[in-house]
Every structure is written in structure tokens, then in C-alpha cells.
Amino acid sequence: MTEIEYGRRRPLLWVHGRSIAWLPPLLLLAGIVLLDLATSEDFRIVSWIVLVPGIAAAICGVWTTAAYSVLAVVTYVAVDSAWSDAYRAGLGDFLLVALGGALATLAAAVRVRHERQILHIRDIAETTRRTVLRPLPPCWGGLEHAGVYLAADVEARVGGDFYDIQPGPQGTRLLVGDVQGKGLGAVEAAAALLGTFREAGYHERALTTVAERLETRMLRHRRHTTALGRDDGDRFATAVLIAFPADAPDVMDLVNFGHEPPLVVGPRGVRELPSGDGVPLGLADLAHGLPPVHRVPLAADETLLLVTDGVTEARDGAGDFYQLAREVARAVGADPGSTEPRSLVRRVRDGVLRYSGGRLQDDTTIFAVRRAGTVPGPETEMGPGRGPGPDTGPGPGSETETGARAGAHRGTEPGEDPERGRLRS
Structure with a gap:
């Protein structure tokens, strides 16, 4: 099952699934009382109890904050009465x-209301995310798969990255x-492309x-948004389109629209597939044709x-880029079993x-992704009476390089070293 993860912080003050947000205000209240009773009459701090409902307003619910407000008043009266009138x-x-207690309760109500609005917005974002990036069943289309999506916008949790697997009669x-x-x-734009791909x-x-x-x-999407008067008429998308032919289990076909080149990771090492020799989607007119x-x-x-480029453009404190191929090769060298999709991701x-x-x-x-051992029948999405057929390309004279040149069969261009881009473990 593909995993979706976000850069969300875990809730604070939770232990074993239970909230202990009530504990800090209680400890503060006890500390103020003990310190006030332990010091001399020249150093009275009982009025600091006003901090207790203030702290509760920041981390507790409305009713808990109201309870601490009442408790603060009662405690103040009890502790102050223990001293002489002077x-x-x-x-x-x-x-x-x-x-202070009344204002703290009001502040807690405003905070809780705002948090509920944020949760509602997150629910909408989650629905949008599931519409764009639909959940994928295990071994969907005969592929073992695992994925992680980390949104840079933590609150929105939806961005421009997209992916999908589509089984069909051709593979x-x-x-x-x-x-x-x-x-x-x-x-x-991502939703439009995914709908067409499916x-x-x-x-x-x-x-x-x-x-x-x-x-x-x-x-078409760009023309539509331009007609609406929006300023994203020059938007484009990098992508990698891959086919796993049903009649060729040892090969795959790849079209790279200016995207980060995929890596093939196995027990024998890591090799880089053909780079983005084509222009991104939406800019084919600049290159006079689609990528091969x-x-x-x-x-x-x-x-x-x-x-996506969130990985290859990640930087450390010194500003150096993350070296994906090198780090993956190092991991495979240390543990050849780490090539399983979930472990690798x-x-x-x-x-x-x-x-x-x-x-x-x-x-x-x-x-x-990698090919699974067998392809479950219901997951192929084939219509009645339709079986898998070859994923053939266009006829002679087209720009496809599928099976046309030996270099393409090796994943390299003619005359190119077949070991180029391979990092041995």
C-alpha cells in the first residue's frame, strides 16, 4: 500500500494516546502555592496564580481552562487568607x-474555534489529496509499490507532485x-494530467x-486558465511515463519529459536510466516534438x-545538494536486501x-516499484473478453526509439558506455 506522509509535528503533551495538557498548569499552581507559603511575608507571589489559567488557555480545552480559572480564584482566596491582615x-x-481567569477562558474559546476551522480545512485538503492522488491497492497492476509524499506546505498538504499506476489491456x-x-x-494541473493518464x-x-x-x-489546461484571466498560462510539468509491457517481463518502456532520471536499484548496484532528454509537458512546440x-x-x-526535485534539490546546512544515487548505492552496498520498494522508500x-x-x-x-510475482486477475481492470496485449509503439518513421537501436535496449544512447551512470555497491 502506498503511504502518504506529511511534515506534520506530532501532538505535544500526549502519552500513550492520552492528553496530559492539564498537568503543566496544575504543577505551576502547586509550585506557586508552595513557594508563597515557604517564603517570608516580604516576598508574596500568590498573585502569580493568574498565570495558571493563562497557561491552560494555550494548551487545554475551554472547560479545562474555565476549571483552572475557578481553581485559581479559590486557591488565591485560601492561600491569601492564611496570612495575617497586614x-x-x-x-x-x-x-x-x-x-485573568475570565480572559483566559475567552482566549481558549477563540483558540479552540480556530483549531476546528483548521481541522475543517485539513479535511478538505485531505479530500482533495485523495481525489488527486488516489490510494493504490497492494500489487496494483502486478507491481509492488511504495511511496511517500511530503508536502512542503504543512497546512495545505497538497502540492504539484503527482503519481499513479494504471493497469490496462496493454500492460x-x-x-x-x-x-x-x-x-x-x-x-x-496535476489533477488534469492524472485524469488524462488514467x-x-x-x-x-x-x-x-x-x-x-x-x-x-x-x-488545453493552460488555454483554459488563460481564458479565465489567471497568470499561469505558461505552466508546465516534468514527468516520467513508464510502461511495463504484458508480453515482455524483462523490459520496460520509458518517456522522460524533462524529469529527474529514474534509478534502477538491485543487488548488483544502482544505474541511472535515460535522463530527461525531452522538454516538459506543455512545451513540446519548443523542441518540435515529443521525447522518444x-x-x-x-x-x-x-x-x-x-x-521529484524535492529530493535532488534538498540541501544541507552548507548548501550542498543531496546525492541520491550515491546514497542509495551506499545503502544497497551495506544491505543488498534494502532494494525492496517499501524499505528503499x-x-x-x-x-x-x-x-x-x-x-x-x-x-x-x-x-x-518492481514487478510482482503474479498479476491478480481483478486488478488488471480489463474488460470482458479482453486479454493483455503487447505495448507497441507507432509505425515506421516515428520518433520512438523503442527497440529501434541497441543503445536504447541497454538504456543508453548509441556509442555510450553501458556502465555509465552505474554505481557499484
Whole structure:
């Protein structure tokens, strides 16, 4: 099951699932009382009890704060009465404690109301997130998968990163990408691309046709937002489109729209797949065509690792970038069993957060997949009487490189060292 995680802080003052927010005000109250009784009449601090409901207002609920306000007044009267008339704090401090308790209760009510509004907004964001990034069943489309999405905007929890797996008659297709920019505009563009991918990835026979549909959808989305008078008419998206052909279990087809190159991680080391030799989605007119299709080998014990620029652009305190391939190769060298998708994603996630000190400058997606042993029948989403067929490309004369050149079969260009980009463990 794909995991979605956010940069949320764990609630403070919780132990074993129970809140102990009531404890600090109580300890403060007891400390003030004991100190006031233990000191001489020249150092009276009983009026400090006004701090107790103030602390409660910051961390407790309304009724708990109100209870501490009443308790503070009662305690003040009891402690002050223990002194002789000459050393009592008097009516002025009593009014201070009573008024402070009333204001603290009001402040707690305002805070709780604001927190409920924030929770409501988070529920809306969660619904939006589930609409854009739908949950993926285990071994969906015959792929073991694991993923982590870390939103740079902790409160919104939705950004421009997107991914999905779409089984179909031609095999299983995978899309991972990142929309340029932030905010709702980026979310809308991601939703538009994912909707097109889910339909085209299932129905279209050729991967190049799926790529064309994605490019067209990005252009249509930009024209629509421009017509609405919004200033995101130049928005684009980097992405990696991958197909796992049903009739070729040892290879995969890849189209890279200017995205971070995926890594293939296995017991024999780490190798980098073809880089983003194409332009991002929405900018194909600048390159006079779509990126080519590369066919690359993928062994049964190898895992495909895809990330967005939140990983590769993570910096440490000195400003140095996170070296993903090097760190993954080091982890695989230390533990060859760490190539399993869930373990690999967790290692990368922990490494990025540790390297950057938990300060994410951009939304971060880490996604890993590998072929499962078998493909469950119901998860292929095939219609009645339809079986898997080959994921064929367009006819002769097209720009696809699938199976056309030996270099593409190796995941490299002709004349290129096949070991280039491989980091041995």
C-alpha cells in the first residue's frame, strides 16, 4: 500500500494516546502555592496564580481552562487568607486573578474555534489529496509499490507532485511528475494530467499516443486558465511515463519529459536510466516534438526508484545538494536486501530529512516499484473478453526509439558506455 506522509509535528503533551495538557498548569499552581507559603511575608507571589489559567488557555480545552480559572480564584482566596491582615495581597490582586481567569477562558474559546476551522480545512485538503492522488491497492497492476509524499506546505498538504499506476489491456503504465509552481493552480494541473493518464493509459495501445494525450491535455489546461484571466498560462510539468509491457517481463518502456532520471536499484548496484532528454509537458512546440521512447532492461530483482526535485534539490546546512544515487548505492552496498520498494522508500525519505534537517523547500515524492510475482486477475481492470496485449509503439518513421537501436535496449544512447551512470555497491 502506498503511504502518504506529511511534515506534520506530532501532538505535544500526549502519552500513550492520552492528553496530559492539564498537568503543566496544575504543577505551576502547586509550585506557586508552595513557594508563597515557604517564603517570608516580604516576598508574596500568590498573585502569580493568574498565570495558571493563562497557561491552560494555550494548551487545554475551554472547560479545562474555565476549571483552572475557578481553581485559581479559590486557591488565591485560601492561600491569601492564611496570612495575617497586614500581609494579605488584598482586593486588587484578587480582581487581577479573577479577570485573568475570565480572559483566559475567552482566549481558549477563540483558540479552540480556530483549531476546528483548521481541522475543517485539513479535511478538505485531505479530500482533495485523495481525489488527486488516489490510494493504490497492494500489487496494483502486478507491481509492488511504495511511496511517500511530503508536502512542503504543512497546512495545505497538497502540492504539484503527482503519481499513479494504471493497469490496462496493454500492460501496466506508471506516471510520476511535478507541476511547475505551487498552490491550487499546480493541484489543478496535476489533477488534469492524472485524469488524462488514467483514461489514455488504459485505452491507448501505443505509449507514444499516451504521451501525446498528456501533452495535449497540458496545453488545453493552460488555454483554459488563460481564458479565465489567471497568470499561469505558461505552466508546465516534468514527468516520467513508464510502461511495463504484458508480453515482455524483462523490459520496460520509458518517456522522460524533462524529469529527474529514474534509478534502477538491485543487488548488483544502482544505474541511472535515460535522463530527461525531452522538454516538459506543455512545451513540446519548443523542441518540435515529443521525447522518444526508450526500452530498457529491468530484471525481476530490480526496483525502479522515481523522485521529484524535492529530493535532488534538498540541501544541507552548507548548501550542498543531496546525492541520491550515491546514497542509495551506499545503502544497497551495506544491505543488498534494502532494494525492496517499501524499505528503499523509507531509506531515501529518512536520508533526505536527515540531510536537510527536516527543512523541505519543495514538495517531495519518493516512489518505488518492481514487478510482482503474479498479476491478480481483478486488478488488471480489463474488460470482458479482453486479454493483455503487447505495448507497441507507432509505425515506421516515428520518433520512438523503442527497440529501434541497441543503445536504447541497454538504456543508453548509441556509442555510450553501458556502465555509465552505474554505481557499484
